[in-house]
Amino acid sequence: MYSSLLQGKHKGDRIFHIVAVAAAGYTLFMLAIIAFSVGDGSKEIFSFEGFGFLTGTDWNPVEGRESYGALPYIIGTLISSAIAMIIGVPISLGIAVFISEMAPRRLSTPLSFIIELLAAVPSIIYGLWALFVFRFWIRDLIEMPLHNAFGESIPFFAQTPFGLDVFTAGIVLAIMIIPIVSSVSREIIKAVPNSQREAAYSLGATRWETVRVAIFPYAKSGLLGAAILGLGRAVGETILVTMIIGNVVGIAAIPSSIFDQSQTLSSLIANEFNEASSELQISALMGLGAVLLILTIVINIGARLLVSKITKVSPGVRE
Amino acid sequence: MQQKESRQEDNRQKIQDIMSRQSSKKKLIDRIMSAFAIICVISALIPLGSILFEVVKNGISAISIEFLTQPPGSFFLGHGGIAPAIQGTLIVVGLASLIGAPVGILSGIYLSEYAGNGVFPSAVRFFNDVLTGLPSIVMGIVGYVSIVLLLGSFSVWAGAFALSIIMIPIVVRVTEESFKIVPNSIREAAHSLGIPKWKITLFITMKSAKSGILTGIVLAVSRIAGETAPLIMTILGTSLFFTGFSGPIDALPLRIWRLASQPYESAHSQGWGAALVLILIVLILSVVLRLFVQSKTGYKLNRATF
Numbered sequence: 223m224y225s226s227l228l229q230g231k232h233k234g235d236r237i238f239h240i241v242a243v244a245a246a247g248y249t250l251f252m253l254a255i256i257a258f259s260v261g262d263g264s265k266e267i268f269s270f271e272g273f274g275f276l277t278g279t280d281w282n283p284v285e286g287r288e289s290y291g292a293l294p295y296i297i298g299t300l301i302s303s304a305i306a307m308i309i310g311v312p313i314s315l316g317i318a319v320f321i322s323e324m325a326p327r328r329l330s331t332p333l334s335f336i337i338e339l340l341a342a343v344p345s346i347i348y349g350l351w352a353l354f355v356f357r358f359w360i361r362d363l364i365e366m367p368l369h370n371a372f373g374e375s376i377p378f379f380a381q382t383p384f385g386l387d388v389f390t391a392g393i394v395l396a397i398m399i400i401p402i403v404s405s406v407s408r409e410i411i412k413a414v415p416n417s418q419r420e421a422a423y424s425l426g427a428t429r430w431e432t433v434r435v436a437i438f439p440y441a442k443s444g445l446l447g448a449a450i451l452g453l454g455r456a457v458g459e460t461i462l463v464t465m466i467i468g469n470v471v472g473i474a475a476i477p478s479s480i481f482d483q484s485q486t487l488s489s490l491i492a493n494e495f496n497e498a499s500s501e502l503q504i505s506a507l508m509g510l511g512a513v514l515l516i517l518t519i520v521i522n523i524g525a526r527l528l529v530s531k532i533t534k535v536s537p538g539v540r541e
Numbered sequence: 542m543q544q545k546e547s548r549q550e551d552n553r554q555k556i557q558d559i560m561s562r563q564s565s566k567k568k569l570i571d572r573i574m575s576a577f578a579i580i581c582v583i584s585a586l587i588p589l590g591s592i593l594f595e596v597v598k599n600g601i602s603a604i605s606i607e608f609l610t611q612p613p614g615s616f617f618l619g620h621g622g623i624a625p626a627i628q629g630t631l632i633v634v635g636l637a638s639l640i641g642a643p644v645g646i647l648s649g650i651y652l653s654e655y656a657g658n659g660v661f662p663s664a665v666r667f668f669n670d671v672l673t674g675l676p677s678i679v680m681g682i683v684g685y686v687s688i689v690l691l692l693g694s695f696s697v698w699a700g701a702f703a704l705s706i707i708m709i710p711i712v713v714r715v716t717e718e719s720f721k722i723v724p725n726s727i728r729e730a731a732h733s734l735g736i737p738k739w740k741i742t743l744f745i746t747m748k749s750a751k752s753g754i755l756t757g758i759v760l761a762v763s764r765i766a767g768e769t770a771p772l773i774m775t776i777l778g779t780s781l782f783f784t785g786f787s788g789p790i791d792a793l794p795l796r797i798w799r800l801a802s803q804p805y806e807s808a809h810s811q812g813w814g815a816a817l818v819l820i821l822i823v824l825i826l827s828v829v830l831r832l833f834v835q836s837k838t839g840y841k842l843n844r845a846t847f
């Protein structure tokens with residue numbers, strides 16, 4: 223049956239090896255294409271605005287009075303992602319601890335499947351749901367009560383909420399990062415040697431104390447990596463944020479309270495790309511992309527280094 | 542004597558008291574933290590349940606034969622359908638897979654079967670991982686600058702190219718891991734028969750790794766089928782059917798986005814209908830695959846981390 227396999231020994235091997243190396247090289251080549259494309263697309267705006275592109279707050283595409291600055295969107299990105307992290311990371315850690323330390327096996331397996339299902343939902347559907355359903359929950363159940371109680375005394379809650387704001391965007395982003403943060407955290411918690419747990423239990427520690435004194439300290443840097451991976455997702459998410467953040471431009475995109483409308487780097491690209499009136503405006507949008515690319519590359523490299531230090535394998539693979 | 546004994550008894554009582562008080566406090570904290578973990582799980586399940594419920598509830602009423610077979614009509618009246626979007630998603634995602642799957646598989650084979658831990662393979666592994674985490678809108682910029690500007694038109698090619706960049710890193714990693722868990726004895730047995738390495742890899746090792754790779758490809762396909770951001774800058778979206786690979790085309794996520802931004806109730810209803818079609822494509826693909834393929838392999842793939 224395999225006799226045909228015996229033919230074409232050396233030549234075939236060499237050719238296949240070369241093809242495989244070329245395919246692997248293509249991965250590195252893609253990164254080069256990405257860097258080149260983003261650089262080439264944004265060079266016009268950087269030569270027009272210079273370094274001021276990063277610190278400016280204007281966004282004026284009117285011919286003759288063009289002025290573009292990325293600062294409000296950098297701030298909008300950071301604030302919405304920060305809200306996502308503050309809400310999403312503790313919940314993800316709770317889920318990871320529940321699945322790996324508390325739940326019986328017949329519960330933990332379907333539960334991790336369901337959490338993975340949350341990752342299977344396309345972000346456009348999160349967006350649709352957030353726009354037509356979830357924002358009214360947020361507005362009526364969280365934002366209005368907070369605003370009514372503290373709106374006058376604390377400027378943080380001052381704005382009259384509509385549900386289309388940086389707070390809603392942050393919460394939906396939190397939901398979106400739960401699958402990745404909780405899955406990677408679970409793998410890291412699993413990688414903690416059992417001797418750690420046994421030592422804690424033998425000293426009379428309760429389950430929570432075991433998690434606190436034996437697991438968290440051991441897994442610390444890996445869990446930080448998991449959180450940062452989630453941050454990378456939150457920073458780069460586009461279409462969902464575009465649908466619910468309110469989409470304002472210029473200085474107004476710097477939110478004055480957490481119930482204020484805003485804009486992120488990626489949402490402005492998605493919003494204006496098809497309506498862009500000039501080459502320069504397109505280039506300005508690409509410039510936002512360049513800032514976003516650098517931000518996410520730094521975040522991802524940091525996270526991967528932290529995670530692989532603990533598990534010694536790529537996150538996402540369990541055997 | 543009597544006194545000493547009663548004092549001892551007293552002390553024991555005190556120590557027991559302290560210990561039980563401490564342990565009841567410990568137990569209370571433990572209970573609170575356990576409850577917190579359960580609340581975390583529930584708070585993740587509520588959105589998933591609500592999303593699925595709303596999509597099915599609002600989507601079902603929009604779906605009809607006309608909806609699935611006609612091009613879009615008036616937003617206001619809710620006429621027409623999403624047929625070009627379904628067609629476009631199948632074409633763009635299909636083309637992206639034709640580019641992405643072979644490159645990803647070959648690259649994964651190289652990492653597992655040919656490369657060691659040298660500088661080049663380590664660099665490929667590392668940057669491949671970094672590539673998985675990059676925002677999809679950046680791939681849109683890449684498709685725009687390197688294909689749309691080059692060809693002078695928004696096109697299927699640009700969209701497929703952008704989506705293939707998202708797909709390849711996923712396939713690479715899954716292929717490498719699927720090949721790595723194939724026992725070496727299989728390779729050695731084949732090698733002792735004098736079969737050349739490339740044939741061992743492609744026809745023998747591949748047999749064991751196949752289901753893992755297939756899972757990875759389906760996962761990558763369902764991931765890119767739901768992408769919106771890169772398509773805005775590459776295929777643009779249209780209400781017409783496919784006219785050629787170098788012209789614009791529609792896609793389901795793009796159509797949902799456009800429908801949701803209309804001010805009309807009927808457009809929103811169509812948006813939910815399109816969302817139901819999209820989610821059915823994505824979920825059925827992954828659930829069916831999970832039931833039929835993955836149960837056979839020891840290698841478990843976690844889609845949440847891609």
